[in-house]
Amino acid sequence: MPQLTSARYGKDNIRVYKVHRDQATSVQTVVEMTVCVLLEGEIDTSYTQADNSVIVATDTMKNTVYILSKQHPVTPPELFASIVSTHFITTYKHIHAAHVKVVTHRWTRMTVDGKPHPHSFFRDGAETRNVEAVAREGQGISIRSAIAGLLVLKSTGSAFHDFVRDEYTSLPDVYDRILSTEVDCGWTWNTFDGLDHVKSTVPKFDEAWNNARTITIKTFATDSSASVQNTMYKMCDQILAAVPAVAAVDYSLPNKHYFEIDLSWHKGLKNTGKDAEVYAPQSNPNGLIQCTVTRQGSSSKL
Numbered sequence: 001m002p003q004l005t006s007a008r009y010g011k012d013n014i015r016v017y018k019v020h021r022d023q024a025t026s027v028q029t030v031v032e033m034t035v036c037v038l039l040e041g042e043i044d045t046s047y048t049q050a051d052n053s054v055i056v057a058t059d060t061m062k063n064t065v066y067i068l069s070k071q072h073p074v075t076p077p078e079l080f081a082s083i084v085s086t087h088f089i090t091t092y093k094h095i096h097a098a099h100v101k102v103v104t105h106r107w108t109r110m111t112v113d114g115k116p117h118p119h120s121f122f123r124d125g126a127e128t129r130n131v132e133a134v135a136r137e138g139q140g141i142s143i144r145s146a147i148a149g150l151l152v153l154k155s156t157g158s159a160f161h162d163f164v165r166d167e168y169t170s171l172p173d174v175y176d177r178i179l180s181t182e183v184d185c186g187w188t189w190n191t192f193d194g195l196d197h198v199k200s201t202v203p204k205f206d207e208a209w210n211n212a213r214t215i216t217i218k219t220f221a222t223d224s225s226a227s228v229q230n231t232m233y234k235m236c237d238q239i240l241a242a243v244p245a246v247a248a249v250d251y252s253l254p255n256k257h258y259f260e261i262d263l264s265w266h267k268g269l270k271n272t273g274k275d276a277e278v279y280a281p282q283s284n285p286n287g288l289i290q291c292t293v294t295r296q297g298s299s300s301k302l
C-alpha cells in the first residue's frame, strides 16, 4: 500500500507592489515583493481520495496575500510574513502549519540634483531581503531572515594554501588571489510565541538586517582571507554577537573563480603571477562553501 508521507501545497511567485503616499510631504515609498505560501494540515484526502473539500484553493491564497497587504504593513517583511502565516493557521481549523516566504526586491530612491526624489527609484542590484516564517499550531512562529544575491569581489587580500595535497591535487598554493561570491546569509531568530511577540520585536528586524549586511561587507573587504571557510565563520561570529535574539547564523557562498591566462605564447607576453592583469572569469564549476554557527552551549549540532 502506498503511503502519503508528506504533503504541502500553495501559491508561489505572488508578486505584490505597495505604495505609501505621505500626504503631508508628498513623498511616496514603495515596496515590491514576491511571496510564496505553502500550507500543511489535514489535507491528505485531497491527494489520496480526490477530496477537494479540504483544499483552500491556491487562488484564494493569492487573494489573501493581496488583501492582507492592503490591510497591514508589508514592512518589515518578518512582520508581514508572520501576519500571513498566522492568518492561515487561525482561519482554517484543519490547517496546522503555514510557510510564508517573502522576497523583497530593491527599489532605491533616486538622487536628482543632489536631493532624494519623492517618487522615483532604481534597482541597484539583484540583492534581495528574504524572510521565511513558519507558523505552526501550538508551536509559535519560527523565522529565518536572509540576504541573498549580493555579489561581491575583492581583487587582493585573499589566499588559499596548505590544503590537502595528494595525487589528485593540481591546484597550486596561492598567496594572493581574487575572491568573489554571491552572498546568501541567513539568521534564524529564537522562536516567537506568536504574532504579538513578533510585533514587539519589530524594531529589531531592520537593525539585524543592517548589522548582517554591514558585517558581511566589512569583513569581506577587510579580512585577510585564509579561505572562504574562515572568512565566513568570522562573519557568523560577529552577527551572533551583534544580534542577541538570533540563535543561528548561516552562510552559503559560491566561490566564483577567476583564472589566470598564460599569454607567454604570444611574443612572451607576461600575464601570470605578479604580472597577472587579465583573467578569465569562470561560470562553472564553482566551489560552494556553507556553514551554520550557533551559540556555545546551544543544543543544535551541525
Ligand SMILES: O=c1[nH]c(=O)c2[nH]c(=O)[nH]c2[nH]1
Pocket: 160, 171, 226, 227, 228, 229, 255, 287, 289
Ligand atoms: O577558500 C577556498 N576554500 C576551499 O575549500 C577551496 N577549494 C579550492 O579549490 N579553492 C578553495 N578556496
